[in-house]
Amino acid sequence: MSDAPSPPGALSFLPIAGIPEVRPGDDLATLFGEAIATPPNPALHDGDVLVVAQKIVSKAENRYVELDHIVPGDEAKALAQRCGKDARLVELVLRESSEVLRAAPGVLIVRHRLGFVVANAAIDQSNLPESNGERALLLPADPDASARALRAQLERRYGIRLAVLISDSFGRAWRLGVCGSCVGCAGLQALVDLRGRRDRSGRVLQVTQLAVADQICASATLVGGEAAEGQPVVVVRGVPRAYLAEGSGVRDLLRPREQDLFR
Numbered sequence: 391m392s393d394a395p396s397p398p399g400a401l402s403f404l405p406i407a408g409i410p411e412v413r414p415g416d417d418l419a420t421l422f423g424e425a426i427a428t429p430p431n432p433a434l435h436d437g438d439v440l441v442v443a444q445k446i447v448s449k450a451e452n453r454y455v456e457l458d459h460i461v462p463g464d465e466a467k468a469l470a471q472r473c474g475k476d477a478r479l480v481e482l483v484l485r486e487s488s489e490v491l492r493a494a495p496g497v498l499i500v501r502h503r504l505g506f507v508v509a510n511a512a513i514d515q516s517n518l519p520e521s522n523g524e525r526a527l528l529l530p531a532d533p534d535a536s537a538r539a540l541r542a543q544l545e546r547r548y549g550i551r552l553a554v555l556i557s558d559s560f561g562r563a564w565r566l567g568v569c570g571s572c573v574g575c576a577g578l579q580a581l582v583d584l585r586g587r588r589d590r591s592g593r594v595l596q597v598t599q600l601a602v603a604d605q606i607c608a609s610a611t612l613v614g615g616e617a618a619e620g621q622p623v624v625v626v627r628g629v630p631r632a633y634l635a636e637g638s639g640v641r642d643l644l645r646p647r648e649q650d651l652f653r
Contacts, residue, residue: 393432401628403613404432405621411519412622414452418442419543422623432625436550439629440540441610443622444529444558444573445514447536453528454518455482473498479513482526486511504529505644506573508560530556533574534639541576553577553634557607557614570611572603572640579633580604581642601643602633 393404408425412418422440425431434440457478462470466481472493473480480498484490487500491507502511514527530536533556541554556574561567572580580603584595610624 399628401609401626403610404625404627405613406431406623406625407621409446409620409622412446412449414449414454416450417543418446418450418540419547422544423547425623432627434544434548434550434552434625435627437552437627437629437631437634438550439553439555439578439606439626439634440544441555441557441570441607441614441624441626442537442540443614444512444533444556445517445527446622447530447533447540447556447574448514448527451530451536453530455526455528457482457524457526469493469498475510479510479515479526482513482528483511486513486528502529504533504573505641506560507650512558512560512573529558529573534576534641535574537574537576537639551577551634553629555603555607555610557610559611570604570607570609572607572643575603575637575640575642577634577636578603578606578629579635579637579642580640581637582633603640604643 406422406425408428409421426434460478460481462477462481466484467477470477470480474495475498483498483500486503488503489501491501492499498510499507500511501507506512512529518525518527537554537556541552544552554576555572555578557570558573559568560571562569582600582602584598584600587595589595606626610626614621614624
């Protein structure tokens with residue numbers, strides 16, 4: 391695995407191997423540091439962006455819920471019947487959500503309390519040790535804060551400037567399949583607004599905004615994997631320095647409710 395800087399205009403996506411199963415209370419910065427120090431993993435460079443799978447952040451923060459501790463209410467029972475889902479899971483979805491947007495057989499779309507429009511409030515039951523389907527994992531309580539804390543720890547450890555993105559897999563309104571999406575962001579402009587600039591023909595751009603954090607997370611997911619690959623951290627090298635600036639976090643990517651075309 392090459393540890394050289396990316397050529398100008400090029401991006402490199404370098405997975406970090408050897409990260410163990412993450413457990414509640416684990417110090418992710420320490421786990422990452424131990425893995426990075428083990429060849430052939432790449433050393434971190436100034437300006438690198440770390441894309442970290444949401445699942446290991448949630449595990450470290452003990453965002454587990456045991457479904458046998460959940461008592462579904464009447465709304466959850468009714469929705470579960472419509473969707474064909476476990477009523478306990480639906481109750482958990484409702485607790486994590488501010489609004490139910492769609493419910494149909496096999497589908498429950500909600501607005502998460504963090505503002506994401508997503509299936510099942512992004513609650514996950516895959517790759518959970520000793521689960522047997524009776525355990526669920528929630529998103530971090532504040533993914534931007536989680537990204538900022540991890541970034542600060544790593545920057546102190548290595549004495550370099552970094553960005554940290556927390557990535558999850560979301561569906562999309564106009565497409566089939568899931569795609570890596572940013573749910574937590576620190577040290578990078580999640581959304582870059584090009585409106586007002588001119589294109590090559592001199593035309594002023596009217597609507598162009600780049601979802602930079604989502605684009606990076608989607609590409610990193612191709613390297614880190616979605617199933618049993620066990621590579622939850624990817625170093626992205628070569629991101630333009632202009633994007634490595636503190637923004638408002640992932641909230642910059644959330645479409646305002648008044649612009650929601652599907653309401």
